[in-house]
Amino acid sequence: METTAREFNQNASRILAAAERGERITVTKNGRPVAVLAPVGDQDVPLYPTDPMGEDDEAPVFDSASAVDWSAGRADYLEGFGS
Template sequence: METTAREFNQNASKILAAAERGERITVTKNGRPVAILSPVSGTDAPVSPYPTDPMGEDPDAPVFHSESPVDWSAGRGDYLEGFGA
């Protein structure tokens, strides 16, 4: 089976289902092959874990909140310093 990158983007679940059924899919972009999807061989292939929330868990990620409410009465200038403002 062959599909374009645009078709893959619009119908990813159907195309992945075809791969799951055993089909090998070539994805093309501007008429040239850029990727090949193929089924995972064997039924006992390990499934890698995936995050349960959209961003995943990362204990080292910075936390962007303040313990006390921010007083915006003086404007946003000082708070936006360093963010290109």
């Protein structure tokens, strides 16, 4: 099914009901597809998705379990963050 952004705005409940029934809806704006509305499947959505960048083993890991020792300054920690 395809619908315009205006039709989606005016008929959101009808279009959402179609998605709930399993239909996939493409929303267009000025003739160009801008969104795809699809039914939710059984697959889990990751809490913190990494796409489109993918995995990065060299990225810093921030968590409350590892305390940072700031006594040596912060320049080394901020390297790579544009500072």
